[in-house]
Amino acid sequence: MDLSRVLDSSLDLAGHWFLQSGIQEQSGGVARYYYSDRRCNARVSTEITGYSIGALVYLARQTGDAAYLDAAERGARFLCRTAWDRELSLFPFEHSIDGGTPKHLAYFFDSGIIARGLLAVWRATRRDEYLETAAACGEHMLRDFVRDGTVHPIVALPSREALPHSGNWSHNSGCYQLKAALAWYELHEAGAGAHFLDAYEGVLASSLETHTAFLPGEPDRYLVMDRLHAYSYFFEGMLPRYDRPACRDAVRQGIARAAGLLREIAPSFERSDVCAQILRARLYAGKLGACALDHAAAADEAARMTAYQMEDGDPRIHGGFWFGRKDGALLPFVNPVSTAFCLQALAMWREFEAGEFSADRYELI
Numbered sequence: 086m087d088l089s090r091v092l093d094s095s096l097d098l099a100g101h102w103f104l105q106s107g108i109q110e111q112s113g114g115v116a117r118y119y120y121s122d123r124r125c126n127a128r129v130s131t132e133i134t135g136y137s138i139g140a141l142v143y144l145a146r147q148t149g150d151a152a153y154l155d156a157a158e159r160g161a162r163f164l165c166r167t168a169w170d171r172e173l174s175l176f177p178f179e180h181s182i183d184g185g186t187p188k189h190l191a192y193f194f195d196s197g198i199i200a201r202g203l204l205a206v207w208r209a210t211r212r213d214e215y216l217e218t219a220a221a222c223g224e225h226m227l228r229d230f231v232r233d234g235t236v237h238p239i240v241a242l243p244s245r246e247a248l249p250h251s252g253n254w255s256h257n258s259g260c261y262q263l264k265a266a267l268a269w270y271e272l273h274e275a276g277a278g279a280h281f282l283d284a285y286e287g288v289l290a291s292s293l294e295t296h297t298a299f300l301p302g303e304p305d306r307y308l309v310m311d312r313l314h315a316y317s318y319f320f321e322g323m324l325p326r327y328d329r330p331a332c333r334d335a336v337r338q339g340i341a342r343a344a345g346l347l348r349e350i351a352p353s354f355e356r357s358d359v360c361a362q363i364l365r366a367r368l369y370a371g372k373l374g375a376c377a378l379d380h381a382a383a384a385d386e387a388a389r390m391t392a393y394q395m396e397d398g399d400p401r402i403h404g405g406f407w408f409g410r411k412d413g414a415l416l417p418f419v420n421p422v423s424t425a426f427c428l429q430a431l432a433m434w435r436e437f438e439a440g441e442f443s444a445d446r447y448e449l450i
Contacts, residue, residue: 095394096304099428102215102404104152108112108421109137113163115421118408119181119401122417131168132195133421134423135202139450141427142205143361146448147432154209161206164199166216173243175225193230194255197265204271208447219341219398220277223269227284236262236288239319240388253308261315263322265286271447292319293331300342307411310354313343317362320370324446336374340366344382356409357393360386361426365449368433372444378437387434390427395419425450 108126109115115137116126134280143158144150161210168176176199178190200222207215229245229420230237236258237247250257273282299316320339326332344363347355364386371378393407393415405419406427429450436442 092348094404095391095431096144096147096428098394098396098404099424100148100150100404102402102419102424103137103141103144103421104156105405106401106405106419108401108405108419109156109160113159113161114159114168117251118418118420120417121402121419124434125156128179130179131164132178132192132198134168135199136420136425136450138164138202139205139427140421142209143425143429143448145209145388148431154304157206158210158212161203161215164203165168165214169218169221170242174221175242176222177242190248191225191242192227193226193238194238194262194265195232196226196314196335197262197268200226200268202269202272203320204254204275205321205447207275211238217276217278220272220275221269223272223281224263226269227280229278231284234287234291236260236266236291254302254312260292260299260319260322262318262320263292265322266361267322267324272416276341283408289326289332293335294338296335300346306350307354308358309346310350310356310409311348313346313359314356314362316343317359319450320366321362324369324373324449327375333375336366336370340370340376344386351401354409354411355389357390357406357421358408358420358423358426360389361423361430364390364430365426366429368430368437368442369444369446369449372442374435383434383437390431393427415438425437 087220104151108119110129114129115134117130118127118167138157138160141153170177174195175191178188178192189206198217203215203219229240238258239248239258240246241248266285269281269285295321300312302312320336323332323336347359347363356395364383367378367383395402395405397403402419406424407425408416408418433442
């Protein structure tokens with residue numbers, strides 16, 4: 086396979102999918118994924134809309150095509166004007182546009198991703214509405230999830246009562262929450278208040294103390310692959326602090342451990358987003374001096390990702406990335422997050438190979 090040729094077309098194909106597939110619905114919200122077997126979108130997700138508007142801003146910057154920024158603003162307006170619950174001052178878990186009833190929950194992690202997406206659109210447009218809503222979301226994260234030094238992952242609505250910690254990783258506190266806390270760091274940088282920086286530092290400290298216990302975390306290798314996705318958020322959340330020795334040690338050890346588990350489990354179950362997350366972490370860590378880049382491993386991760394992008398006559402699929410492969414079969418989900426992470430990781434790998442990778446942490450989707 087001529088990987089350089091594949092990389093040249095990957096960004097355009099993925100961008101076409103975001104604009105033309107219908108994954109962003111008329112409301113501006115983005116569906117959690119497209120079911121290729123059912124030929125329909127899943128419900129619109131506030132979290133996935135947050136990821137997607139960040140990806141659209143990145144695509145606008147990479148291509149110079151204003152259509153991407155227009156789509157990012159449609160998503161941002163949906164979040165600010167439709168999805169935001171003005172009475173409770175928060176973003177619910179999902180948004181129903183078809184009469185269905187989503188779970189009455191709010192997630193700390195989702196809120197951080199939404200706030201970062203709005204901040205990305207704000208930096209591109211300087212429209213106050215996006216910064217103001219991101220700041221209000223950051224205050225909600227502090228008010229409703231942080232209690233007695235613990236970040237609770239989920240609260241019930243409208244009571245705001247924290248749900249018990251149980252089940253899989255997303256229902257428990259953990260180092261993955263540092264990616265959401267990155268919104269606090271960026272809000273501080275945007276002038277929204279020093280208390281946001283203090284909150285970020287608190288989550289960073291607890292994440293450094295607990296991250297080694299996160300993997301493998303489960304006896305089931307399929308569940309371990311899912312935890313690799315979550316663990317990789319820890320690398321991303323540390324980006325502003327890669328100059329600290331403790332963070333350098335954690336990212337160096339963590340990348341080696343995650344990459345080893347990826348290759349061990351991949352013959353049974355592989356997620357495209359995990360390949361992308363590990364590659365992005367390698368590139369940032371290498372450029373910022375946190376650890377040396379393993380070129381052969383990075384090239385392998387790039388090659389793994391390319392197998393998940395579709396070229397197809399069906400516009401709902403064409404250019405998107407499949408979620409993953411289990412027991413030899415592609416899983417029937419074309420996924421906005423997988424597509425966003427993979428298009429960015431492959432673009433960054435191309436930039437690295439050309440000596441042009443800047444390691445701008447604001448670009449991280």
